[in-house]
Amino acid sequence: MEDQEFQRRMDEMEKKLDAVYASSEQMRKFFLWTVIVSIAVFVLPLIGLLFAVPSFISTYSSIGNIGM
Secondary structure, X not given: OHHHHHHHHXXXXXXXXXXXXXXXXXXXXXXXXXHHHHHHHHHHHHHHHHHHHHHHHHHHHHHHHHOO
């Protein structure tokens, strides 16, 4: 009788452990995609600015030269 109770409790604990593992894997994937999207939202505009700022500077400097 005692062995059956022990085995039942072990089975319950194993099911709970599997549920915790599945939940933690889901959260890991969520955090991974959150980091990827955050980097994309931050880094891609910075790369765009590397090309846009020199263009704006040359445009404004040519506008300044026209007035003189």
